[in-house]
Amino acid sequence: MFLVTDIYYLCRGLVQTFYHLFKPSVTLQYPARRWEMPERWRGVTRLVVDETTGKGKCVGCYLCARMCPSQAIEINTLEGPDHEKEVESFEVDISRCIFCGLCAEACPKGAIMLSTDYELAVYDRSGMIYEQEVLQQGPVIKRYTK
Numbered sequence: 001m002f003l004v005t006d007i008y009y010l011c012r013g014l015v016q017t018f019y020h021l022f023k024p025s026v027t028l029q030y031p032a033r034r035w036e037m038p039e040r041w042r043g044v045t046r047l048v049v050d051e052t053t054g055k056g057k058c059v060g061c062y063l064c065a066r067m068c069p070s071q072a073i074e075i076n077t078l079e080g081p082d083h084e085k086e087v088e089s090f091e092v093d094i095s096r097c098i099f100c101g102l103c104a105e106a107c108p109k110g111a112i113m114l115s116t117d118y119e120l121a122v123y124d125r126s127g128m129i130y131e132q133e134v135l136q137q138g139p140v141i142k143r144y145t146k
């Protein structure tokens with residue numbers, strides 16, 4: 001009786017194996033190939049640049065920094081020539097960021113967003129602090145090649 005049951009389960013397993021053997025693969029040969037992330041993916045934070053002026057849209061209101069639950073955002077402002085607030089520095093510590101998107105939701109100017117970039121590995125922890133320029137242009141990803 002046991003032998004019949006064993007053979008039955010063995011056959012069932014083999015049927016399953018053959019069934020999946022000829023189905024298209026769902027795994028990706030990373031890093032040779034990379035996933036295209038969906039539009040709403042919450043990846044690395046980015047600062048939005050105004051296409052007409054070429055300058056960042058951020059007005060230094062600190063709302064994003066106040067909303068950030070991880071305290072990952074650090075902003076410094078100064079008074080500009082027209083007594084307007086100017087952003088002197090804007091940093092995001094990506095190692096603290098939890099990609100919640102609250103900063104983007106809080107921003108009244110649409111100046112900060114979460115991009116589809118997902119490769120964050122660096123050799124040095126200091127490389128995880130993204131300064132204004134990196135936040136505007138996107139991080140340079142050192143891609144692994146064989």
Ligand code: SF4
Pocket residue numbers: 045064067068069070071072073092096097098099100101102103104
């Ligand atoms: S996504 Fe969330 S954790 Fe990351 S910087 Fe924005 S508010 Fe902070």
Ligand code: SF4
Pocket residue numbers: 057058059060061062063064065075106107108109110111112
């Ligand atoms: S909320 Fe927007 S405008 Fe205000 S400091 Fe943050 S990124 Fe800049």
